[in-house]
Amino acid sequence: MKSKITGVGSYIPDVVRKNEEFMNHEFLNTDGSSFGSDNATIIEKFVAITGIEERRYIQEHQNTSDIASFAGAKAIEDAGIDKEDLDFIIVAHNYGDVKPDGGTSDLVPSLASRVKNKLEIKNPACVAYDVLFGCPGWILGVTQADSFIKSGLAKKVLVIGAEALSRVVDPHDRDSMIYSDGAGAALLEPSNSGQGILGQATATYTEEETYFIFNEKSYNQQLEDKTQYIKMYGRRIYNFALSKVPEGMKAAMENAGVDIKDLKKIFIHQANEKMDEAIVQRFYGLYDMEVPTDVMPMIIHKLGNSSVATVPTVMDLVAKGKMPQHQINDGDVVMFASVGAGMNINAIVYRI
CATH class of the missing domain: 3.40.47.10 (Thiolase/Chalcone synthase)
Structure with missing residues (x-):
């Protein structure tokens, strides 16, 4: 038996931040000193290395658990299943829900529990938990889903990766231009075919x-x-x-x-x-x-x-x-x- 992805979904935030919007930022070295280069030069070198021309941010009223639920709902719809039949919801992230003004990350309850609540899933046998594994978290979640399915513990597992890094970036750090927000999800089910x-x-x-x-x-x-x-x-x-x-x-x-x-x-x-x-x-x-x-x-x-x-x-x-x-x-x-x-x-x- 293999684990097959039967549905996928993603949420790309509406707010677009282009590189030119960083022209007035005061970028500093780690010791607080000035770079000694103008922002146009800093941004030009940044694009040459990273390839990033623009990025997406969530709106002020949104949070990581919100966009995670949006992506999850799309994957469920794409798979054509009843959400109440889910055995597990695994949400990979790193910072939890962070308010627009920054501050402490809100990790209790787990984002997976919040997503299950937002999806209005009633079934208590649908177990929801988080994965904190850095950027590879979603792939690790898929690996765990695969293990659940192969062992017979699950038949339907929703794995979501969501993050709002715009809430945890230092505006004085040039690396802040790298980070963005978004969510993606996949629904996994058993497969006896060669797929998976x-x-x-x-x-x-x-x-x-x-x-x-x-x-x-x-x-x-x-x-x-x-x-x-x-x-x-x-x-x-x-x-x-x-x-x-x-x-x-x-x-x-x-x-x-x-x-x-x-x-x-x-x-x-x-x-x-x-x-x-x-x-x-x-x-x-x-x-x-x-x-x-x-x-x-x-x-x-x-x-x-x-x-x-x-x-x-x-x-x-x-x-x-x-x-x-x-x-x-x-x-x-x-x-x-x-x-x-x-x-x-x-x-x-x-x-x-």
């Missing part, structure tokens, strides 16, 4: 890598604000990802028993366009192959890095025909892959 999850690989590195992504106060030392913002060591993450992610992707392929030549698409977590391109190039290099044309659909240019939401969002857009240059057909083999805080990496090989 073929193999996976997951790893956690907790030596110096543990604190490559962390929380810290604003770079503006004049502020009395005690809010902790998302921070990262970008260069270290870049080097780590190039070293470890291709290995994880190869391990997933070996576990799946699939020939690399049969891989049609890679749905990868999108935080940095250049990094993703380098990861995929190194992955194919492990097989002494060139990267196939159009193997990696990219949404980062317009949607930025929405953490756990990026992989299910790009999958949904491709599946729904909203990225015409990328098509997937029954029988195609695709891969989901991610890297993020922890430091964690994972990959799943899946047959459409």
Whole structure:
């Protein structure tokens, strides 16, 4: 028995923030000193590295659990099931519900419980819980759903990835331009056909890598604000990802028993366009192959890095025909892959 995705959905927020809207920001170094470069130059270099031209933010009245429920509802509708038949709701995120003015993350009750409430699901046997695993959280949730289904504990599992990183960014940190908001979801059910999850690989590195992504106060030392913002060591993450992610992707392929030549698409977590391109190039290099044309659909240019939401969002857009240059057909083999805080990496090989 395999686990098959029978429904997908995503929610892309309405608020568009273009790069030029950061022109008046005061970007500072970690010690609070000035960059010494004008913002036009900073933004130009930022685009060259990340590929991000704009990003999406949720509206003030919305929160992470709201957009998670929107994406989840779409996946349920797409699968054509009765929501009361769900056995599990797994919600991957990192910061919980954060008010528009920032502050402490609200994690109790869990976002999954809030989503179940917002979806108006009455069945108490539908178990709802959260996954905090950095950006690879949604893929880990899918792996857990797969285990539940294969063990006979579940027949229908909803896995959602949602984040509102706009609520936890330091406006004085140039990395704040990377982050965005969004949600993506998938409904998994048992399958006796050749379709479904073929193999996976997951790893956690907790030596110096543990604190490559962390929380810290604003770079503006004049502020009395005690809010902790998302921070990262970008260069270290870049080097780590190039070293470890291709290995994880190869391990997933070996576990799946699939020939690399049969891989049609890679749905990868999108935080940095250049990094993703380098990861995929190194992955194919492990097989002494060139990267196939159009193997990696990219949404980062317009949607930025929405953490756990990026992989299910790009999958949904491709599946729904909203990225015409990328098509997937029954029988195609695709891969989901991610890297993020922890430091964690994972990959799943899946047959459409």
